[in-house]
Amino acid sequence: MTELAENGQRSDALPLGPDSLVWKYFGDNRMYLIGPRPAVLQNMLAELGQGVLDHSVFFADTAARVKRSIPPIMMTVYGSDDDAEGHEVRDFHRDIKGDMPDGRRYHALDPETYFWAHATFVEQVLYFADTFVKRLTDEEKERIYLESKTWYRRYGVSDRPMPADYAGFQRYWDRMMDQIVIAHPTAKYGVGYVTKGFPRPKGVSPTTWRVVYPLFNPVAAFLTTGGMPPRARDLLELPWGPRRERAYQAFAAAWRSAPVNWTWNRLPMTVRYNGFARVGYGRR
Template sequence: MADPTAVSFKRDLSDWRIALVAWRLLVLQAADPVVGAGMTEHSTYRAHPWRRIEHTLGSGRRLFYQDAEALRREVARLDRAHKRVRGTTPDGRPYDARDAATRVWVLLTLFECVVAMRSLGGDRYDAEQLELVYGEFREAIAAFGLPEEELPKSAVDLPSYFARYAREKLEFNEAARYLLDGILREAPRPGRLWFLGDAGWRVTRGLVARVIRELTVADLPPVVRERFGLVATRRGALLSVLLHRGAGAVVPLLPDRLRYRSPEGQRPPRRYRPMRRDARGPRVDRFFREVLDQTGDGYITAHDLRAMAHNVCWQLDLDEAAEARVYEAFDGWWEQLRAVMDADGDGRVGREEFTAATLAGCDRGEAYLEQGLLPALRAVFTAADTDGSGFLEFDEYRAVFGGPRVHPAELSHGFRQLDTDGDGRITVEEFLRGFTEFFTARADSTSGAQLLGRP
């Protein structure tokens, strides 16, 4: 028998092989009717699928890698985020992301994902190891205060729990179906595949979509495939064996620094490429496409602005009061946009409509920006100024504006555009002036015009 003390759930969660079952994890979570409804109405997974995966796995790493205080903060952050995810489905069913059974399902799919990774890779947990890692898992999620009756008491009970939940609750709903059949044919290029270029990615992603679909269907639990009416093909089964067993043979031979992802690890940034020159109209249009339209559907709604607020709060790991101020400011920004631009009252604003109205509003004076955008930016500045100094140092700026899709050269360039006096820190006045210039300056030579990259 294998040494049970040689296993660790949190270590296995950071194994790079987790990428092979990541899409399977998303499909299982989305198939819960509450999760599916929340994703359809509140999530940006259609435009940012890779960010959705990173946030899901990143939250798992926060839960299992941190000390008790950090764990408490992450649970509180998730509680606040889920409090906003509620509503009514098109067929009239109310949903609330705080539903206890749904939260248990989402957490247990993370555990089951790691178990499946080991099993498919040929290094399955034995019975004693499985109980050990399940105990480690339950110890971490105890901070959620979930009802004991909702959780399987031991790892032995997990298969029956999954079978029952799949048969009684799961649906092959719009979100799960789109994840499996549609999203990868439209997904933006992952940052680490910068070398393909946009044209290369458009050619490649069709093949990627077929491979991931075949692999995901083959890897889904049989009870879920039966529930969804899916059939694993021989090609998918062979692909699953080759990928999982191949990774299972190779990855464990690597040194730990290569086998396991650091909890704070970041994806390599995309290669810096100078941006083409923008005039004022194209700058605003680009801001809409790259910043505001979080769902990528060509419109902005209240959900897009809240998704931006969520991402700011995620990056900065804010407390409840600071998080509330950010959301309040972004809600106010949306109310301004809705009042000025949503002429037909359908709750959304199109790209051309936004560009034209923004240019017209800025032509009337800076008061237009003061009514919506600038209060939101003040809230971001205050949240990012973690030491309360009244300035943003570069590390504070990077915490909110950096990320895997931002090259360090672009990040440094944006910081320099805002730091107009060159003292190595940004005041709130410099911060707001830079964004005001981005929308109002007619010349590309103005420093604020280059906040999204060099023209």
């Protein structure tokens, strides 16, 4: 089902490391501002959403799935070619297979399915940086994409669906959003709390949650819905409108402003980056 890819640096890609833009942005703690964008978009591919529906603990214990998935994905980026963290991610998916409602077979390691999951992370980096840090130049977008090719090849799966350059990735992304993704039940579940309200997290006392809930829910709904592409927002029937869009754009512009960036860049690494990124930067 897979074609093992060489891990070594190739001439059509750029390296990951402390000077790369993927490192600069992927582990930035401001990433929380985009909400669950990549996870929801992943599950809007029917085959991927079905695999989560059939095999994952996502519905029973969402936090457990996130806790298991994030570390090896992060270390695929902030580790090295020799660490093989990407192979661990790949191997999580070997037995995720089954039947679609129409009788077609699916497998998580199908190249088209696996690359879509990765593409949502690449787009996450691009969207986050361009929306909440600075407007990216075409050269910076190309650089991020070429670095992401090295990232993808660390999984050791077929890179057949991977576009050659950023322009190709843009075409791929537009086609997926316009023609392929659907409002799969898994994706709808992932954003359902936008309208229903978020449940009390484990470890938070009922008393504390009653105090936090009135503020947390509207902010979380705003970030979740605002952080979705318009097409996905429409498919998932998320409440939005011109007034909220203006508020979201103003919110994003404030984060991109020079004073905020100046202040952020002078905060300690422990504030600015998650632990996985700090491990990577610390050993280089």
